[in-house]
Amino acid sequence: MTAADVDTGRAQPAERLTSAWQAPPGLPGWLMAVNHKQIGRRFVFTALGFLLVGGLQSMFMRWQLGGPEQDVLSPDAYNALFTMHGTTMMFLFAVPILEGLGMYLVPLMVGARDLPFPRLNAFGYWLYVFGGFILYWSFVTGSVPDGGWFAYTPLAGPEYSPGSNLDFWLLGVTLVEISGILGALELVIVILRHRAPGMALHRMPLFAWSQLVMSAMILFAFPAVVVASLLLEVERKTGAPFYDPDGGGNPLLWQHLFWIFGHPEVYIMLLPATGVISAIVPVFSRRPIIGYAAIVISQVAIAVLSFGLWVHHMFTTGLPPLVLAFFAVSSALIAIPSGVQVFAWLATLRFGRPRWETPLLFIAGFIVIFTLGGITGVMVAAFPFDAQVHDSYFVVAHFHYVLIGGVVFPLFAGLHHWWPKLVGRQPSESLGKVAFWTMFVGFNVAFFPQHILGLRGMPRRFYTYPDEYGWGALNLLSTLGAFAFAAGVLVFVTNLVRTARSGPEAVDDPWGGDTLEWATSSPPPPYNFAVPPVVTSAQPLWNPAPAGADPTAEAVLARLADPPAGVREQPITTAVDGRFRGVALLPGPSYWPLVTALAMAVAMVGVLVDNVPLVVVGASGTLAAIVGWVRPEAGTVGMRRHELGDVLDGRRSTGVWGAAAGAAVLAVLLAYFCYAHLYLAVSVETWPPEGTPPLPALRPAVLVGIICLAAAASVRAGRPRHRGADRLPGAGLLGLGAGVGVLALAGGASMLADLGLSGTERAHDASLLVLHAFVGVIALAGVGINAFAAYQAARLGDHPWVSAAAAISATWWTVIALSWAAVAGVVYGWPQLLGSGG
Amino acid sequence: MAGTEARTRTAFAGSRPHSPPEAVRALLLASVGPALWFGHLNASYLLVPPSCEWRHGWAFVVVTAVALAGISGAGRRSWALWDPRSHDGPTVVRFLGMAGVVLAGLFALTTLLVGASALVVHPCH
Numbered sequence: 001m002t003a004a005d006v007d008t009g010r011a012q013p014a015e016r017l018t019s020a021w022q023a024p025p026g027l028p029g030w031l032m033a034v035n036h037k038q039i040g041r042r043f044v045f046t047a048l049g050f051l052l053v054g055g056l057q058s059m060f061m062r063w064q065l066g067g068p069e070q071d072v073l074s075p076d077a078y079n080a081l082f083t084m085h086g087t088t089m090m091f092l093f094a095v096p097i098l099e100g101l102g103m104y105l106v107p108l109m110v111g112a113r114d115l116p117f118p119r120l121n122a123f124g125y126w127l128y129v130f131g132g133f134i135l136y137w138s139f140v141t142g143s144v145p146d147g148g149w150f151a152y153t154p155l156a157g158p159e160y161s162p163g164s165n166l167d168f169w170l171l172g173v174t175l176v177e178i179s180g181i182l183g184a185l186e187l188v189i190v191i192l193r194h195r196a197p198g199m200a201l202h203r204m205p206l207f208a209w210s211q212l213v214m215s216a217m218i219l220f221a222f223p224a225v226v227v228a229s230l231l232l233e234v235e236r237k238t239g240a241p242f243y244d245p246d247g248g249g250n251p252l253l254w255q256h257l258f259w260i261f262g263h264p265e266v267y268i269m270l271l272p273a274t275g276v277i278s279a280i281v282p283v284f285s286r287r288p289i290i291g292y293a294a295i296v297i298s299q300v301a302i303a304v305l306s307f308g309l310w311v312h313h314m315f316t317t318g319l320p321p322l323v324l325a326f327f328a329v330s331s332a333l334i335a336i337p338s339g340v341q342v343f344a345w346l347a348t349l350r351f352g353r354p355r356w357e358t359p360l361l362f363i364a365g366f367i368v369i370f371t372l373g374g375i376t377g378v379m380v381a382a383f384p385f386d387a388q389v390h391d392s393y394f395v396v397a398h399f400h401y402v403l404i405g406g407v408v409f410p411l412f413a414g415l416h417h418w419w420p421k422l423v424g425r426q427p428s429e430s431l432g433k434v435a436f437w438t439m440f441v442g443f444n445v446a447f448f449p450q451h452i453l454g455l456r457g458m459p460r461r462f463y464t465y466p467d468e469y470g471w472g473a474l475n476l477l478s479t480l481g482a483f484a485f486a487a488g489v490l491v492f493v494t495n496l497v498r499t500a501r502s503g504p505e506a507v508d509d510p511w512g513g514d515t516l517e518w519a520t521s522s523p524p525p526p527y528n529f530a531v532p533p534v535v536t537s538a539q540p541l542w543n544p545a546p547a548g549a550d551p552t553a554e555a556v557l558a559r560l561a562d563p564p565a566g567v568r569e570q571p572i573t574t575a576v577d578g579r580f581r582g583v584a585l586l587p588g589p590s591y592w593p594l595v596t597a598l599a600m601a602v603a604m605v606g607v608l609v610d611n612v613p614l615v616v617v618g619a620s621g622t623l624a625a626i627v628g629w630v631r632p633e634a635g636t637v638g639m640r641r642h643e644l645g646d647v648l649d650g651r652r653s654t655g656v657w658g659a660a661a662g663a664a665v666l667a668v669l670l671a672y673f674c675y676a677h678l679y680l681a682v683s684v685e686t687w688p689p690e691g692t693p694p695l696p697a698l699r700p701a702v703l704v705g706i707i708c709l710a711a712a713a714s715v716r717a718g719r720p721r722h723r724g725a726d727r728l729p730g731a732g733l734l735g736l737g738a739g740v741g742v743l744a745l746a747g748g749a750s751m752l753a754d755l756g757l758s759g760t761e762r763a764h765d766a767s768l769l770v771l772h773a774f775v776g777v778i779a780l781a782g783v784g785i786n787a788f789a790a791y792q793a794a795r796l797g798d799h800p801w802v803s804a805a806a807a808i809s810a811t812w813w814t815v816i817a818l819s820w821a822a823v824a825g826v827v828y829g830w831p832q833l834l835g836s837g838g
Numbered sequence: 839m840a841g842t843e844a845r846t847r848t849a850f851a852g853s854r855p856h857s858p859p860e861a862v863r864a865l866l867l868a869s870v871g872p873a874l875w876f877g878h879l880n881a882s883y884l885l886v887p888p889s890c891e892w893r894h895g896w897a898f899v900v901v902t903a904v905a906l907a908g909i910s911g912a913g914r915r916s917w918a919l920w921d922p923r924s925h926d927g928p929t930v931v932r933f934l935g936m937a938g939v940v941l942a943g944l945f946a947l948t949t950l951l952v953g954a955s956a957l958v959v960h961p962c963h
Binding site: 200201202293294296297300301304305307308311320321322323325326327329330333336337576577578 | 858861862865868872875876879882883886887890928929930933934936937940941944945947948951952955956958959960961963
């Protein structure tokens with residue numbers, strides 16, 4: 001079976017398609033680019049750059065540790081380097097490159113033309129760049145973060161880290177995490193709503209499954225570190241004592257929030273890497289994967305279990321042994337679904353006809369290294385053993401076996417495998433094999449001795465050690481291995497770079513792949529598929545759909561090959577069974593994502609340097625850029641409604657799915673804020689602390705909630721109910737919604753003012769203020785959305801943009817009402833339930 | 839072209855706007871096991887201090903029994919959707935039914951072992 005068997009319509013005239021999907025030429029086009037392939041490639045290339053920088057930092061550290069009592073690095077420089085090495089690898093390399101690979105490949109694999117919100121995708125990339133820039137600007141100002149990639153309090157608090165080092169870390173990481181969340185939103189929606197007709201969940205490529213699971217995990221995990229970072233930054237800037245026991249806070253709150261993010265983070269990196277393996281193993285074994293369903297179920301099980309393991313990073317913090325037992329059991333059991341996947345790949349190799357080319361060699365390396373890392377993982381899941389090796393080099397060895405073996409090796413397999421699709425040229429096999437063997441040997445020489453060093457008591461994060469401890473020989477071996485490993489990485493990257501410039505041109509399907517990305521050219525055209533495909537199998541290239549498999553869909557899809565000028569159309573399918581549902585119209589290139597991200601970064605820098613005018617300029621710029629971004633543009637919505645029969649817009653548009661997913665992220669953020677409040681309430685001895693003013697009765701809070709619901713109802717009533725009919729969309733009702741929203745805001749603010757809270761003295765008060773501020777900010781955004789929608793409704797009348805905006809606004813106000821209900825429950829209801837009244 | 843247009847519109851007019859309810863039901867059932875395990879884990883965590891105060895671990899037995907009952911109920915319903923004895927080809931509902939059964943089994947085991955920890959380790963230790 002070859003790519004030629006799947007009709008992608010490349011023979012048809014495609015000029016209009018190309019001009020509709022292609023960014024303008026030159027620098028302006030580069031800055032405006034929104035196409036998933038351009039943005040995905042940028043993520044991959046930028047992350048590879050960060051890999052080299054982070055790797056260079058580790059080389060300096062290994063050089064320092066290569067012998068006892070060396071002075072290559074000062075203690076402070078060592079602290080800064082291990083902090084930035086971990087931060088770079090976790091936040092700037094691993095997750096962005098895996099998401100970037102997903103952004104590039106997933107739309108191709110599921111038969112889509114682009115991600116559902118191309119501009120949001122570009123915005124996410126710029127946020128990532130600016131976040132990384134802020135983190136590395138710290139080297140220029142001499143304030144490099146030095147509190148570890150985990151930034152534990154109280155070390156990272158204002159008392160022990162008074163400089164701006166940790167501010168660089170907190171603000172930079174927050175921007176990068178927001179970028180990660182936006183990427184995850186894109187991936188979830190493209191997978192659930194834009195799959196090829198016929199691609200029900202049980203026919204989805206395993207790589208797409210892994211990206212779906214990873215993205216869902218990001219939506220639940222990343223908000224935890226965003227909340228933790230925001231609270232710490234507020235503490236550092238204002239003195240609000242969230243993590244300070246003297247003010248009624250608790251430093252362990254940071255560890256809980258951080259590891260609720262941090263442990264799933266390991267699997268957020270690991271699962272897409274296993275998706276790469278599940279994509280490569282069948283291709284190089286020349287047979288369908290064995291245990292498709294088992295792999296999918298294992299991925300879901302691992303994702304869920306990973307959210308119940310965070311306490312195993314806190315085994316030595318003094319928690320009761322029974323709590324440790326609960327988490328030890330769950331930690332050990334994650335080995336079951338992990339093992340199931342490994343056995344499925346081994347079985348596929350065993351019963352296939354493997355071709356031992358570079359990608360498969362990296363997979364084999366993964367299986368060896370990751371299995372060893374998994375075994376030591378089960379060892380440290382047992383808390384008596386963990387207590388012995390905690391903060392020792394045993395743990396360093398364990399997590400490098402898991403992360404380099406589990407992420408870098410599969411990732412490199414994937415890069416070699418898909419490089420022809422990314423750049424249109426074939427990488428060198430011989431250089432790939434040299435890179436693999438150098439990396440494999442170098443890695444084991446570097447990290448295996450660290451197990452022994454850890455068992456002999458060598459602690460982590462110490463910049464040197466005395467000669468008499470006898471750690472010198474193993475450390476020297478480890479350093480030599482690390483340099484060999486780095487040489488292997490350099491050979492690998494050189495191969496990619498050299499190929500991209502002057503390698504032989506790649507054919508469409510150089511490996512005989514089974515998934516849809518191989519059905520189009522290498523690299524693909526800007527629109528991916530002239531005629532989006534229909535599928536009837538999990539291996540659409542090995543078992544292509546017969547003509548007429550879905551006549552309804554095929555009739556419409558054929559017409560997408562010849563769109564009106566400048567119109568970008570993309571099929572929509574149902575989430576579970578992949579039935580063709582209609583067509584979405586996507587926006588094109590724009591400067592607004594870059595401008596918005598830049599304005600946000602300016603606001604962040606303002607916070608960093610305590611410059612209020614700069615914060616105001618950045619925040620105003622962000623607001624103005626958002627308005628410019630979302631304003632309706634001619635030609636992007638509703639143009640082909642009558643031609644195609646059913647273009648999905650208004651309340652059924654992809655935008656509403658995006659709003660719903662965004663609302664879910666807000667709900668998760670709020671849940672973590674509430675968790676922080678309740679954690680402090682149950683962990684601090686006197687809560688609320690003495691001197692706290694009594695809270696009012698629940699009644700005013702209920703009143704504010706009712707006003708929020710009234711705003712939601714008003715917006716719902718103002719929504720056009722008959723799309724395409726001539727009824728006016730009720731600009732007045734949308735405006736009324738904005739007015740009622742202002743009333744709700746005023747009511748909430750008045751309640752808050754009456755409380756007389758002192759956020760800088762008591763963690764209790766600070767937490768209440770943060771919870772109210774959260775709802776206040778989203779309510780303010782709701783008022784803005786309503787007012788803007790009302791203005792556009794008055795201007796445009798019955799327009800799909802207004803319909804979609806009103807639907808989004810109605811969703812938003814429902815979220816505000818629910819958020820307020822949650823806050824009121826936590827703040828006002830909880831104390832009354834416990835009878836403390838305060 | 840006019841014929842295609844008419845067929846397209848007719849087909850859309852009669853098509854379902856969402857995935858079929860049995861598929862959505864299968865998906866929800868598959869999520870019951872993981873959700874109950876997560877709830878059980880956190881409830882058990884929260885119950886440690888009060889259980890020490892009560893000097894008894896009966897609360898762990900109760901929450902474990904409730905969670906296991908819920909998980910096994912969802913697993914049984916998923917089994918009916920999977921119907922492994924059927925000779926029909928793979929469908930998304932059967933696929934999700936199988937996922938529900940396997941996830942229920944795995945998370946029942948995890949829940950059982952988490953609950954059993956309370957029989958071995960005293961909450962006051």
